[in-house]
Amino acid sequence: MPYRSMIHVQVRLRIRGREEQYVACPVSAAGGRSLHVQVPRGEGGLPWVAEGTEVELLQRDGLHTATGRVRARSLRPVPSYAVELTESMLDKVLFMAKEGRAVLVTGGKGGTGKTFVSTALSLLLARQGARVALVDADLGTADVAVNLGLPKQPHLGHLLEGKKKLEDVLRRNVRPNLSVLPGATGTRFSDPSAWKLGTILTVVQSLRPQFDFVIVDSRAGIGSDVTSLFAGVDRVVFVTADEPAGLSDTLELLQSFAEIGRGPGALVVNRVHSYRSSVDRLLAFRSRAREETGIDVPLWGVLQEDPRVHVLAGAGRLLVEELPLSPTSVALRQLAARVQAL
Ligand SMILES: Nc1ncnc2c1ncn2[C@@H]1O[C@H](COP(=O)(O)OP(=O)(O)O)[C@@H](O)[C@H]1O
Ligand SMILES: [Mg+2]
Incomplete structure (x- = not known):
């Protein structure tokens, strides 16, 4: 079998x-x-x-x-x-293995929309009735809590330090079916030691039995805080921008993923100005990634830049909630459907 x-x-x-x-x-x-x-x-x-x-x-x-x-x-x-x-x-x-699936959202560069994607994805899955835990594992520059209008403390850092228990830091049902573990903020958390990384993995694993999905938002780059999570999740979603430096960094990250990761990956391209002018280049990038890393990362979403994201964020609101019919929200729902099918 x-x-x-x-x-x-x-x-x-x-x-x-x-x-x-x-x-x-x-x-x-x-x-x-x-x-x-x-x-x-x-x-x-x-x-x-x-x-x-x-x-x-x-x-x-x-x-x-x-x-x-x-x-x-x-x-x-x-x-x-x-x-x-x-x-x-x-x-x-x-x-004993009737447990939730874990999805890591990461990328080669900051500002590409990893937090935007992981937050929207978590909300959409929760709306479809799945029990979702969103873990902000961005050590030092966490902002999931801010985006959702939640208090920043207590957070993952207090858990890593042993000052709080998981139950104390996990904010349950901040929206129907959605629980959030706010990320660590502050410089003392920005240089994670190996035991902290191991603890984050343990946190992800211990949430699996209680939730259908554990969505992990991470910071950018090929640091060990990101790559150590590769082995503990079912799927890694790489969020990138459609510009040469961003794609080159993504290729770099895919290289380490090919060496370490055990589950499959997927690519989401965000902040795109024109779907038409991007799509050919992105498909070419996928082929290049396949040739250079030996792994195939399907394109799971091309999300347009939408200026209303900023306007809404200023009022503490989210695009997928306020403008569900915008092209970016529609593409995010398609992404959620892919993850739902995992
Ligand atoms: N599709 C988009 N359209 C417009 N603004 C976006 C989009 N995606 C993300 N942003 C904005 O870009 C900025 C960076 O996004 P964020 O999710 O914080 O990136 P990361 O987590 O990768 O550093 C935020 O201000 C966010 O609101
Ligand atoms: Mg982020």
Whole structure:
């Protein structure tokens, strides 16, 4: 039976006598059945175990279920073990895998509209009845909360520092079906250390069981705060502008995505002035990206620049809510339909 390779599940494992909750991704690679288990870092994290170490999967009631062995270990992009499983164990894991899908919205450059897209996408999915968590993982220059007219604190930074719990920082139902985790603001968060990155991934994974979609807004660039999230999501949406420098940066980012990412990507081109004059160039860009990176990123949206976005933003309002029939809103709804179908 083919298994979806990017389902992330919370599992209880006992490794070297120590029992903990882990985030894992069942994969079926080269005919084998394994589980990629993310290793928590920092204080209280599990020490690095040797290959061959026995791993036990525990059911929710704590009863021992089945065993596997650590077959391989890797440090990048996220420290993880590959655990070779018995078939019954994998089926149990998949049984627990009724979880939401995570989508990362990122891009090579700032100002291309990543936050605009992730906010609109989250709102539209929520309006269709999906339970959505929008996580602002833009460390230092977060603005999802401002765009939605929400208080900026408490935020993800307080969670990363251990001063607040997830429940304290997650703003539930700010619109029907939409919960928001405001991003960290302030310079002390702008240089994320590895443990913080691991924690953001853990936050994303722990939201999956409660939501149908976890939409993650990130900052621009090829920094580890962005690339470390590649491995923990089902789909990466790259938002770019149709101009040479922006497309060149996007290609750069796609290159690291091709090396690290496990799920597929998609491209959204925003702030376009004329659809007609852009579309041929964008299709050519897609072919070039395929040749240079070896991966295919389908074009999931071409969004026009709309001057009313700024006017509305000044009044704390959003285009998709106020002008649902504008060409940009229509294209955003098509994007939401693609994500809905994931
Ligand atoms: N399609 C669009 N039309 C007009 N303005 C837009 C559009 N998309 C984004 N903007 C504006 O561009 C600016 C940057 O967008 P933002 O989403 O904050 O970018 P990023 O998150 O990529 O840095 C914001 O002022 C936003 O309102
Ligand atoms: Mg942004």
